[in-house]
Amino acid sequence: MHRQPFSLPTMAWWLLVVSGFFHLSIGLSNTFVNIFLFKVDHSFAAIAWYNLLVFISLPFTFVLAAWMSRKTSTAMALRIGIILHAVFYAVTLMVGEQAAHIPELLGLLTGVAEGFYWLAFDVLSIEYTDKKGHEPFFGIFGVLTSVANVVAPPVAGLLISREDAFFGGLTGYHVVFGISFVLFIAATLLSFRLHSQALPDLRLLSGFRALQRRPWRRILIASSLYGIREGVFMFLIGLLVYVATGSEMKLGEFLLLQGALSFAAFFFAGRFSGRFRWRLLVAGAIGMACAACLFLLPIRPWTIILYGCVTSATLPFFLVPLQGYVYDAMDDIAGHDVPSTTHIVVREWFENAGRIVGTILFISICRHSSPQAVRGLSILSFGLGLVQLATVALVWQVERRVFRRRSGTFAASLGEDEQSESLAKRRARPTS
Secondary structure, eight states: OOOOOOOOOHHHHHHHHHHHHHHHHHHHHHHHHHHHHHHHHOOHHHHHHHHHHHHHHHHHHHHHHHHHHHHSOHHHHHHHHHHHHHHHHHHHHHHGGGGGGOHHHHHHHHHHHHHHHHHHHHHHHHHSOOHHHHHHHHHHHHHHHHHHHHHHHHHHHHHHHHHHHHHOTTHHHHHHHHHHHHHHHHHHHHGGGOOOOOOOOOOHHHHHHGGGSHHHHHHHHHHHHHHHHHHHHHHHHHHHHHHHHOOHHHHHHHHHHHHHHHHHHHHHHHHHHHHHHHHHHHHHHHHHHHHHGGGGSOOOHHHHHHHHHHHHHHHHHHHHHHHHHHHHHHHHTOOSSSOHHHHHHHHHHHHHHHHHHHHHHHHHHTTSOSHHHHHHHHHHHHHHTTHHHHHHHHHHHHHHHHHHHHHHHHHHHHHHHHHHHHHHHHHHSOOO
């Protein structure tokens, strides 16, 4: 029997086109923004403060974006997010190297831009597709983001290296940021093809009352713990590769390798997560913990590259099942009185709380450049590389509860079957 071909609505295809331009621009410049800040300021602290302000502003921006979507439309919130990304790179191009001396303002602008974009994208992806269309939509979306993450970073690294070699200074960064600005403008123009309805009332207080339900609360705490690790490693590994090699081109090649490994791992994780969700979660967490042991060795280029490769190959096996547990828990507390957007916002608050904690720990260690700070950074990285094990422990409590509930239902059904069978035999027995 042949599988019926899927068909996505026109709006869903336009959303994919817009997200394709968006992720191509992000793939070109996102990692290299951190390197740009480091090359000008020569400090880990500037990068940490930039990312900290991103994480702090995201939860509040999600609420603001939801309010804007309720007053206008979700498509307008998406458009605002893309425009603010373009404004970020326009400011960077106009101010030049002085932008590196205001990392807090840059982080605030990035956080507001990302909050508007991602809340709107999450809502529109649900609005434009039904249950049959979710899987094809996110499958195509995954292909687009994977291609952007594989192709864009090495291209950006090549442009930066060549332009800096020919013209000196930070000319290459200006070229890459300029290309990103143009791509964001193109995505903004294409977003006018999108139409949507206004969001219902957010009802944030009702969303926080749902924390009284233990499985949902445990899942959110688990997400927050993982956020402690994610908040630091989102920018640390790429930075360490650049510091170790001193070349944007080498960093681009490293990101190419990372992207290829992640693409393959996400493919297999998505394929088998439904059947082996818990086993994949544990295997991914253990693989990430083993990779973290490399930070107990002296930091060398080969240790950082090996860590990045092992993590890229194992993180998807942890992350994909974790997302499955999150959305399953979200479905369990879903109700007509509280929209799903509310639970998305609450989850974002918890996850960013973890990211903020991790980044503050990083700042406290890297305030001064010294051998003790380098050693402290290694210990911090090792410790953060084990955080996901605590996440697994919390998820196991939820998994065990679900297993017991299913086992009880199964045993009850067996008991009913046995009773029905016994009653049928008694009725079939001939009377004397």
